[in-house]
Amino acid sequence: MSIKIALVGNPNSGKTTLFNALTGSNQYVGNWPGVTVEKKEGKIKWNKEVILTDLPGVYSLSPYTPEEIVARNYLVDEHPSAIINIVDGTNLERNLYLTTQLLDFGIPMVIAINFMDVVRKRGIKINLGKLSRELGCKVVEISALKGDGIEDVAKEAIRISKGEATFRRNIFSSQVEKALEDIQDLIKKGYIEENELRWLSVKLFERDEEILSHLDLNEKTKSQIEAVIKRAEMELDDDSDGIIISERYDYVTSIVDKKMPGKEKMSVSDKIDRIVTNRWLAIPIFALIMFSVYFIAIGSVGAWITDFMNDTLFGEWIVPGITSLLEGWGIQDWLVGLIADGAIGGVGAVLGFVPQMLILFLLLSLLEDCGYMSRIAFIMDRVFRRFGLSGKSFIPMLIASGCGVPGIMASRTIEQQNDRKITIMTTGFIPCSAKMPIVGFVASQIFGGGVRGALVATGAYFIGIGAVICSGIILKKFKAFAGNPSPFVMELPEYHVPAPKNVFKSTFDRGWSFIKRAGTVILLASVLIWIGQNVSIESTSTEIVIDAETGEAVESGHAHAIFGELQEKLDNDGKPVIDEETGEVVMEAPIIDYKPAEHKGIHFIEEGCTSKSVLEMIGEGLSIVFKPLGFGDSWESSVATILGLVAKEEVVGALGSMAEGGINGASEEFFEGSWLKGISFLIFNLLCAPCFAAIGAIKNEMNSRKWTWATLGYMTGLAYAISLITYQFGRLFSRGEFGFFTVIAIILFVAFFYLLLKPAKFSLVNLFKKLFKKESKA
Amino acid sequence: MLLFSSMGWPTIVALIVIVLIIGGLIAKLIVDKVKGKSSCSCGCSGCAMKDMCHSKDARGTKPSEQEMDASAQSSDNIETN
Known part of the structure; x- marks a missing residue:
């Protein structure tokens, strides 16, 4: 019979690290609360009879938060054979509060005091023997990160699981x-x-x-x-x-x-925190750190490798190499185009950004693992709270910088439904890894990388955060979102040297997922784009000069599908062209004035054919919507934006597939090298409705079709408004161009600031009512 | 038929390979979807929330549609102006 051991402790006490070490799992470890929301199970590596359950971090077992409900229900309903209570040795008082609650259950328990390396460094002395006697259970020193003492604690848990219950009866008065x-x-x-x-x-x-x-x-x-x-x-x-x-x-x-004899000294972490979490310095330091990250990843080192990947590896070696190889095998041009330009070009456009992504993931993992990103949650709580949002909302946003789907799901840790809804509606604004190729494309291709590129990339991150804050301010003024923010309690972990295993695992996981997506969804989408771009359903009239002897087109091309009929006409009607005055033969081949009104079938477009491709027809329709935003001047960028719904990586993949010069040519071909169009394109794609997977997550978490549509409408509406304001104001101030949409942009700008600055308890319905009343009185 | 006969064997073979690859990818995506594997960008191995996607009781802590609407209504009651 298997032994069930529950791993219980405060948030950020190292439960998941201990769980991974004992079971050999690779569960995600994060040093902020809410990383483990559901329980996770695994078998101990050296004893498969023992099932270890990692429960969410809780401060108590009062069922107020989702984590507390999951933990308490497990202990009550599942009756584990033993509990390993993992306790943060650097903060015994707060951690032992939960221990006293666990003792009430009467389940055999062993206490694992974690972070002992830090405890010793701080000079704290813990008398394990006496603590053990007071609590009535064995206390073991461990360092989950270094693996010290973890086997001892597991063996003790197995031993006591067959024995007597642990009770401590005289805690109270x-x-x-x-x-x-x-x-x-x-x-x-x-x-x-x-x-x-x-x-x-x-x-x-x-x-x-x-x-x-x-x-x-x-x-x-x-x-x-x-x-x-x-x-x-x-x-x-x-x-x-x-x-x-x-x-x-x-x-x-x-x-x-x-x-606990011994005096606690001010630690190095405390000294660092006095600066990095300082009321005035925190945000500038955060901005500077993010700029440095983006400068290395997007502006310099990453850009050099990405340039090599796009220009040389794919641009000069892979695509031309495969093209000449396939042509050498006698494969027809259209299929060579599908494979080389469509599939490999599209996937290559995305893969070209992998070096930038990997460097970015590596740097963000370092920041996360050393404990700095937890400080950001703390800093942002201060900012968010000022605007009526909870710092808890920033945890999903931290997770969403990897992928929006788990970010949206992480909103489940927020108890208050109003805050939860706002968090779900705004988490998608944070640039996820799939949006990074768009950022990389605009930063390096349109802005030329370097400091300017890094500023654009950093700006993209802060535009996301700004959109969240502004949305919080605006939405909180509406009835459906009003209310006080959820309380947010988090403990700042000690700064420590990042563990290489954690950092490389996190970087590899994110990078590999990115590459896998390029090989599946992006490949399929790229093939479809190429087909859409090379197939037409439009009937066009083309004058074709045909060689009378061979029957082949000599001056212009035509569609394959109609060639057979042309040949037929040529056979029946083909006559040499004769000058009527002189009677001389001026052309051996006949000129066919071909009117293919009867040819409405699907046909491939070859060189010289004037038919519009299916994609072009769709894109031209879409580009009307995006024209006021600037980038709609080219139908290709409009199509790429819409294809972002499939996967945000596909925005760049589509541009790479559609541009004749690959992704390197997309900047000039579709954006005319205009930074204004590039910024507008970037803003819209950062803030608009997310990919289908994230939309599914929104629908799942909102549990309401109405709210799902409201979220998508809000995101897309805000993206359109900000993008329109940016482009139209940019035109106005840089080139002095003023038009109808400049007026619309000014109105939106004023309305946006009105909603931002208007006092709370604002309601659009009330606004209309007031306006209506004023009109009636007048 | 005219189209296929004009293609030549190398093109036909390459086309079959491409169709098989694409078919295989589509089949994999469908199978993954049916098995409940992730279709989002992050992948499961490094995801903080993977158990929320796939565990049977993952819905346990999620509010119902009625709760979502009720929260909006309760906010309506807060709002008086």
Whole structure:
């Protein structure tokens, strides 16, 4: 029979690191709260009989947050054989609060004190023997990251899983202990097991509604329990849950005070934090760090490798090499075009940005693993809270910088539905890894890389954050989103040297997913784009000069599908061209005035054919919408934008497929090298509706079709407005061009600032009502 | 037929290979979708939320449509102006 061991601890105490080390799993490890939202199971590497369950990090077992519900339900319903309570040794007081709650369950427990390397460095001394005696269970020192002591703690958990339950009965004052005993006497007449009595009595004393309804007690028992609670409240002059919380902390303080001789010094982390989380310096330092990251990844080192990939590897070697190879085998031109220009060109355009992506992922992983990104969540909480948003909203956004889908899902950790909705609606604004090729394309191809390119890339990141903040300010003024922000509690981890394994694993995982996508979805989309670009359904009239002897076109091409009929006409009607005046033969081949009105079939476009491709016909329709944004002047960039719905990488893949000079030619061919069009294109693609996978996640998390459409409409509307304002104002100030859409841009700009600055409790309905009333009075 | 006869064997063979690759990719995407594997950019191996995509009780902590609408209505009640 298998042994079930639960891994329980505070957020960011190292549970998932310990879980990975014991099970050999590669679960995502992040040093901010909310990384583990659902429980994860795995078998211990050296004992497959033991199932280890990594529960979400919780500060307590009061079922307020989704993580607390998952953790508490597991402990209550699944009855694990033992608990490994992982405790952050650098903050024993707060961590042991949860320990006192876990003891109530009566499940055999071992305490693993983590971060012992940091504890020793700080000079903190923990008396394990005495702590163990006070808590009634074995205490083991570990360092999950370094693997120290992890086998010992697992072996101890296995050993105790077959033994006696761990109880610690005299945590509370005599009055509370008496009340708990009385409650136990009242409820133990039922079916309740002996080892559950302690925990249930504490929960009933706290008036936990869920437990009360779960126990299905009769009215008499309920009133007797209430009388016991009231008596204790009278004696201790506080409400029952307040009594329990305060007495738990008193107990923890008393045992920690006793067991922790030694003075805590100000750590290096504290000294660094005094600067990087400083009220005034935090944001500029963050901006500077992000600029440095983007300068290395997009503007310099990454750009040099990407240039080599695009210009030389794909531009000069792979695509021409495969073209000449296929032509040498006698494969027809159209299929060579499909393979070389369509499939390889499209995929190559995306893969060309892999070096930039890898460097970016590597640098972001370093920032994440050393603990800096946790500080960003803390810094952003300060900013977000000022505008009525919760810092909790920034956690999904941190995750969304990898991919929007898990970012949107991470919004589940936010308890308040209004904040959750805003977070879901705005998480997609953060540039995910799939949007990075668009950023890389605009930064390096249109802005020429370097410092300018890095500024554009950094700007893209901050445009995303700015859009989130502005959306928060605006949406919070609407009825559906009003309310106070959710509380956000997070502990800043110690700064430490990034673990190479974590950093390279994170970089590899993200990079490999990116490459896999290029080989599947992007490849398929690129093939479809090439077909769309080379197939026509339009009937066109083409004058073709045909050699009378061979019957082959000599001056202009035509579609393959209609060639047979032309040949037929030529056979029947072909006559030499004779000058009527002189009677001399001026051309051996006849001129056919071909009117293919009857040819409405699908045909490939060859050189000289004037038919519009299917993609061009669609693109021209779409480009009307995007013309006011500048980049709509070329139908190709409009098509690329729409194809971003399939996958955001495909925006660049499509540009690479459609441009004659590959992705390097796209800047001149589709944007005329205009930085204004490039910026407008970038802004729209950063902020508009996300890819289908992310839309699916939004639908799943919103659980409402109405809200899903509202989200997509809001994102696309905001993207269009910001892009229009940027392009039209850019034209106005750089070239002095003024038109109808400049007026629209000014109106949108004023409306945007009105919504930003308007005091809260704003409602569009009320605005219209007020306007209507004023008109009526007039 | 006219089209195929004018292609020549190298083109036909290359076309078959391309069709097989594309067919295989589409089949893989469909199979992955049916198996519940990820179709998002991040992939599962490094994803913080992969258990939320695929676990049976993943929906447990998610609010229902009624809760979403109720939250909007409760906000309506907050709003008085």
